[in-house]
Amino acid sequence: MICRILLSLGSCVFGSFVVNVTQTSYQAEENHNITLEWTFTVETGRSPTYLNIYCDLVTDDKSSLLYRVHNGAEVSESQDEKFSGRVQSDKDALREGRIRLQLCRLGTEDSGQYRCEVNTDYGSRSASCRLNVTAATDQRSTSPPQEERKDWKIIIIVLTAGALLLALLCCAFYLGSC
Ligand SMILES: *[C@@H]1O[C@H](CO)[C@@H](O)[C@H](O)[C@H]1NC(C)=O
Ligand SMILES: *[C@@H]1O[C@H](CO)[C@@H](O)[C@H](O)[C@H]1NC(C)=O
Ligand SMILES: *[C@@H]1O[C@H](CO)[C@@H](O)[C@H](O)[C@H]1NC(C)=O
Numbered sequence: 001m002i003c004r005i006l007l008s009l010g011s012c013v014f015g016s017f018v019v020n021v022t023q024t025s026y027q028a029e030e031n032h033n034i035t036l037e038w039t040f041t042v043e044t045g046r047s048p049t050y051l052n053i054y055c056d057l058v059t060d061d062k063s064s065l066l067y068r069v070h071n072g073a074e075v076s077e078s079q080d081e082k083f084s085g086r087v088q089s090d091k092d093a094l095r096e097g098r099i100r101l102q103l104c105r106l107g108t109e110d111s112g113q114y115r116c117e118v119n120t121d122y123g124s125r126s127a128s129c130r131l132n133v134t135a136a137t138d139q140r141s142t143s144p145p146q147e148e149r150k151d152w153k154i155i156i157i158v159l160t161a162g163a164l165l166l167a168l169l170c171c172a173f174y175l176g177s178c
Contacts, residue, residue, distance in 0.1 A: 035102045054117045086105055
């Protein structure tokens with residue numbers, strides 16, 4: 001009996017609350033958007049008395065706040081200004097224990113380790129994922145060949161039209177001479 005109580009207490013304190021990442025690493029290109037996702041345990045039929053979430057980008061020497069929930073409500077004040085207006089959260093997902101954060105207009109400086117720490121009255125954990133943003137490939141380098149191809153198309157059309165006109169004229173002459 002005591003053993004059972006201790007066991008369930010143990011799993012309650014140490015084992016039952018988890019925070020997962022749905023993907024350990026993300027790859028994206030500059031100027032694109034990406035959705036980072038974490039999941040955490042929600043006990044069915046019981047909403048947490050309090051829910052605090054703290055998500056940040058951790059680079060070598062500092063931490064930049066990406067997203068924060070305090071007592072169940074989103075707080076934007078302390079968000080790092082480099083993320084200002086670029087983070088969109090999914091509030092419906094949050095109720096189901098999913099932190100879905102869309103980060104818009106990515107820049108290479110957004111690369112790094114993203115960590116979310118979740119605190120509830122039944123547990124506290126954190127999980128991290130990596131984001132690698134690569135510089136956009138230069139669009140201009142691919143356009144000249146396309147333009148060249150367009151030029152060729154025009155030349156072929158003009159030549160074909162010219163040949164048809166010539167054939168038509170010859171035909172008219174031939175018919176006229178009859
Ligand atoms: C990125 O997200 C913004 C806002 O949600 C949207 O307007 C834009 O089309 C998206 N861009 C890409 C490349 O998905
Ligand atoms: C976390 O991951 C473990 C192992 O994949 C899985 O069993 C568990 O259901 C996940 N929990 C949540 C809340 O996503
Ligand atoms: C980021 O992606 C580029 C291109 O795929 C790759 O060469 C580079 O090694 C990646 N960097 C990290 C830190 O994963």
